[in-house]
Amino acid sequence: MRSGAMQVEAVSTTGIYCRAECSARPLARNTARYPSSVAAEAAGYRPCLRCRPERRAGSLAGLDAPEPVAAALLRITDGYLDDHDEQELASHVGYSARHLRRLFELHIGATPSAIARSRRAHFARRLIDETDLPFDAIARAAGLGGSRQLHRAMASLFGFTPSQLRSKRRRGERPSIDGGLALSVPYMAPFDFGAFLAHHAPRAIPGVESADGTYVRSISVCGHGGIAEVADAADGEHLRLRLHLPTYDSIIDDVHRARALLGTDADPDRPAVLDDDPVIGPLMRAAPGLRVPRSWDRFETVIRIVAGQQVSVAAASTMCGRIARRLGVPLSVADATVDETARDQASPVPHLPPPGSLPNHQFPSAAAQAGAGARGHAGLGFTQRRIDTIIGVARAVSDGDLDLEATHSLDDTVAQLCQFEGIGPWSAHLIAMRVFGHDDAFPASDLGLRRAVEHLTGQPCNPRELQARAESWRPYRSWAAQHLWNAAAGSHRQLPSNHPPD
Structure with a gap:
């Protein structure tokens, strides 16, 4: 930060x-x-x-804080305290509740519970400003329970009632009624949404997501299927998130997932250590708004990375689409029709993307894939070894042996992932980068990275040489990798898209 x-x-x-x-x-x-x-x-x-x-972008998780505090912050931003108490949070990071509160007050300036309350209250305030949703619907969407709790939270934090706050919203904040619930997502400028789309489009899972001018994907909120769209608001400050759901209860978590995937709270100035590097520095100056994409659904991203071993990007996306069609939950347009509580904000017939680009399935959960076993994954294009890896990871996640929300060091994360049969350094570093958010993860054996460096330097580069060169890019090797991939995509050269064996 x-x-x-x-x-x-x-x-x-x-x-x-x-x-x-x-x-x-x-x-x-x-x-x-x-x-x-x-x-x-x-x-x-x-x-x-x-x-x-x-209302500005930025994440508390980006502040300098001890690892246990950072781990607890990640849990809080993921909504952990919506369903658990401080004692459970403290136990998760190895402290007593009292000691964790002391650390939070020292390094953050507020207790974990205060941060969770602030998260819910600020999201509710955004819904008051940007939508015409009834106040009871806003309270449920923000996880505040009901109108009375909403009134108390707004009066306590902002000094006004919800009605008074809505009357104070500025010109231009009043929503247009054209279907779905539209929210603005602030980012730390500059932000290159086009670069995100270009990177994600070939990696999107067919039937689950697409990235053609707008990012569109299937979502599930409180057991209800729906569709989320993300587009550039073209104001230099925000993206526009539009949700199509039969209920808006607890959508605060999906807004957080959108921000996580796109990296809107990441500071583009943070990897300034790379500015003077002869290879990465010019790439950063050419693409100052580039971000390292993370994940909307952590488990889905893990499987997409595992599927990408030793095959092309297109083949991996296609096979994951087959998983979704066979094992995922079907999604219909009717799933995205709003309920009666949202009539003031969204029309009965949602303003959706063209039918051909609509998601039609939710990606299956870890439990669903583990339960399907080898037979459920047969005939989808995977080798038996890859099927075994997918099922092994799914079972570990489903049983709680692999915690995709854990905050461990990069070395510990990679070591744990490499214990799984079929996962080696390439997959482990990509998962550490995309799923666990490590800024220093670096898949040095990636052919695309090697060929990009060769093109930029005019010299051959094997994995060992790339690893040695990347030492000077610490602690932001993930950012360096993203700039190399971005440069390769824009070079009009056919760089290899297959990856080395794990």
Whole structure:
């Protein structure tokens, strides 16, 4: 995170906190700096209605904090405290609840529960501003339970009732009624949405997702199937997320998944250590808004990576599409029709992408794939060895032996993954990069990376030489890899898309 990116200034005389660049100019003696919005809120300050500091992109998970705190933060942003308490969270990272709260107050400025409450309250505020959903529907969507809890949360944090906040929304924030629930997703500028689409399009799983001008995928919320669309808002600050669902309960988690996949909270200035590198530096200057894509569905991404071993990108995507058709839950347009609580925001007939590009299945869960066994995966194009790997991983995830939300060091993550039959360093590093969010993961044996470096340097590059060269790219080798893949995709050269055996 760039220095001070999450910091805010609180004003003791007014009881509000602002962005550093806010046009308000209080006396310096009346201001105090806090490391994040949630820290200022924990100290009793309310967000400024002028600069709206709570609406900018940026993730608390990007702050410098000890590994257990980072692990707990990741769980909180994934909604863990919606269904668990602080004691369970603390046990997960190896601490008592009291000690974890002490660490959070020291490094973050707020307790885990305060961060979870802030997460729900700010999402509810966004729905108040950007939609015409009834307040009880907003409360359920944000995980607040009901209208009474929503009223209490808004009055406590913002100093206004939900009705007062809705009356204060700015011109242009009122939604257009053209189907689905449309939300803005802020990002840390610059952001290259086109580069994400170009990278993801050939890797998209047919029937589950597509990336042709707009990213579209099937989703499941509270057991209900639906469709999510992500497009560029073309304002230099936001993406536009549109959800088509029969219910909007608990959609806060899917908004988080969209942000995780696209990396909207990642700071593009963070890997500045690469600026002076003779290979990566020019690529970063040519594509300053590039991000490292992560995952919407962690298990789905793991299987897509395993399927990509020793085959082309297109073949891996096709075979994963076959898995979805055979073992996934079918999705119909009717699944995405809104319910009565959303009539003020979305029309009965959703504004959906062209039928040919609509997802038609949800990717099967780990339990479903484990239960299908070898027979359920036969005839889909996989070798028996690959089927065994897929089933082994599915069983480990389903049984809880492989925690895809764990926050371990890169070395420990790779070591654990390589214990699975059929998973070697290439797959392990890609999974560490895409699923676990490690910025320093680097699949040095990837042919695309090697050929990209050869093209840029004019010199042969084997895996060992690439590994040695990448040492100077630490701790952001994942960013370097993404820039190399991006450069290769735009070079108009047919670089190999198959990968070495694991």
